[in-house]
Structures are given as structure tokens and as C-alpha cells.
Amino acid sequence: EAGVAQSPRYKIIEKRQSVAFWCNPISGHATLYWYQQILGQGPKLLIQFQNNGVxxxxxxxxxxxxxxRLKGVDSTLKIQPAKLEDSAVYLCASSPHQETQYFGPGTRLLVL
Amino acid sequence: GIQVEQSPPDLILQEGANSTLRCNFSDSVNNLQWFHQNPWGQLINLFYIPSGTKQNGRLSATTVATERYSLLYISSSQTTDSGVYFCGSRLTFGEGTQLTVNP
Known part of the structure; x- marks a missing residue:
């Protein structure tokens, strides 16, 4: 079974620029999450989708x-405009039910 | 919002040792989870444990919801157990326990 896919894996941008991240969840998982993880901290939930609804x-x-999350499958997360404090790892996770979340490898964002 | 505190913040063990990690939360949490983040950043779900006790191999977890804490036990630790252990709910996680297991 393929895991959660995310791209890009790394991104460096300057402040005030825009950036987008993409996530493809595990097939059949109705729930999709985006988390922000700042260095040294635990993940913080940004948004949770159930199918294509928030x-x-x-x-x-x-x-x-x-x-x-168009068509209840892939999802994109966008930041516009970016700030220095947005530097973090952006994690996507999916779940078939509430109990277990499967995380992707994350996108490391550095805002200069 | 709910506050989650984890202890200890750092733990260094020799391979084969046992350890207990603690998670305290400020309010009732009905979807408490434990995760392991390996040194490459990958997060793995260990337990979904809103209450009671669960075991998976060398790992076990206990949550006492009425007293607002959860414990993660690691027995016979291995170097591959190194990483950061997080507990929390869907919305909020603690700052983690950094575990280093030396050979």
C-alpha cells in the first residue's frame, strides 16, 4: 500500500512570496489533515477535511x-504572502477513521 | 485550548534499558494519541488511546482519562527507538520527549 505523498520535499522562498504544497493521501482515506511543525515543537493542526468538506x-x-481538497482526494495548501515565521515543516496526514493517522514525509519550508 | 505537557523533555538510555514517558493534559481529551518521529522526520502513529491500556510488542501505553495523564512504556530499548515521542489530541500535541538510545 502506497503511503501519503507530498511535494515538494523542500522549498526556499523569500518573504512576501507565495508557495503551494501538494498532498496525495492513501487511497480510500476520507479524512485528510494539514499540520505545521515548527522546529522543536509538536505538530499543530491547520485544517482537517472529511472528503472534500472542511x-x-x-x-x-x-x-x-x-x-x-478537490474531488475529495488530493489537497493543496497555499501560503500567500509568506512570512519569516512560516518557516516550518508542513505535514499532511490521512486517515480511514479517527483512530489512526498516517503521515507523509513533509515539506520543509524556509522563508528568507 | 487544551495544554499538553510531556516529560521528560530529554532522555538518554543504554540499549536494553526500560523507560516511561509521561503526558499530562489540562482538560479531557477524547482522542489521545502517541507518535514517534524518527531522526529523518517521519511521524508514525504508535497508539490511539483515549483510555485504558494497549500493548504493541515492546511498547505499551496507559491513559487515565479521569486524572488527565497518559504513559508510554518502552521496554528493552533499541537504537531504532531513538527519536522524538509526541502525545496529544488531533488539535494539539506536546513538545515531545527526545529519546536517544546508545548502543
Whole structure:
């Protein structure tokens, strides 16, 4: 069974630029999550999708972050414009049910 | 929001030793999980344990929801157990315990 795929793996941008991350969950998993993990901290949930609907985006900075999950499969997370404090690893996870989350390898973002 | 505190922040063991990691949370959590993040950054779900005790090989976990804490036990540790162990709910995770197992 293929795991959660994410791309790109690394991205370096300058502040005020835009960036987008892509996630392909495990086939058949209805739930998809995006997390932000700042160095030395635990992951923080940004947004949770159930199929193509948003379940929770209470911790998403909506003035600069947006996410979509078209057709209930792949998802993209966008930051526009980026700030220095957005430097982090962005993790995508999927789940067939509430109990187990399967994480992708993450995208490491550095904002200069 | 719910606060999650993990202890100890750092732990160094010799291979073969046993250890206990603790997770305290400020309010009731109905979807507590434990994860292992390996040195390459990959997060692996270890346990979904809102209450009770579960075991998987050398690892076991216990959550006492009424007292708002959870414990992760690692027995006969191996170098491959090194990494950061996180506990938390879907929304909030602690800052982790950095475990180093030396050969």
C-alpha cells in the first residue's frame, strides 16, 4: 500500500512570496489533515477535511493560508504572502477513521 | 485550548534499558494519541488511546482519562527507538520527549 505523498520535499522562498504544497493521501482515506511543525515543537493542526468538506480550520491563519481538497482526494495548501515565521515543516496526514493517522514525509519550508 | 505537557523533555538510555514517558493534559481529551518521529522526520502513529491500556510488542501505553495523564512504556530499548515521542489530541500535541538510545 502506497503511503501519503507530498511535494515538494523542500522549498526556499523569500518573504512576501507565495508557495503551494501538494498532498496525495492513501487511497480510500476520507479524512485528510494539514499540520505545521515548527522546529522543536509538536505538530499543530491547520485544517482537517472529511472528503472534500472542511471539518476544522480553527487554527488556520486565514489571512494568508488557504487549502482545498478537490474531488475529495488530493489537497493543496497555499501560503500567500509568506512570512519569516512560516518557516516550518508542513505535514499532511490521512486517515480511514479517527483512530489512526498516517503521515507523509513533509515539506520543509524556509522563508528568507 | 487544551495544554499538553510531556516529560521528560530529554532522555538518554543504554540499549536494553526500560523507560516511561509521561503526558499530562489540562482538560479531557477524547482522542489521545502517541507518535514517534524518527531522526529523518517521519511521524508514525504508535497508539490511539483515549483510555485504558494497549500493548504493541515492546511498547505499551496507559491513559487515565479521569486524572488527565497518559504513559508510554518502552521496554528493552533499541537504537531504532531513538527519536522524538509526541502525545496529544488531533488539535494539539506536546513538545515531545527526545529519546536517544546508545548502543
Amino acid at each position: 471539518v476544522d480550520d480553527s487554527q488556520l491563519p486565514k489571512d494568508r493560508f488557504s487549502a482545498e
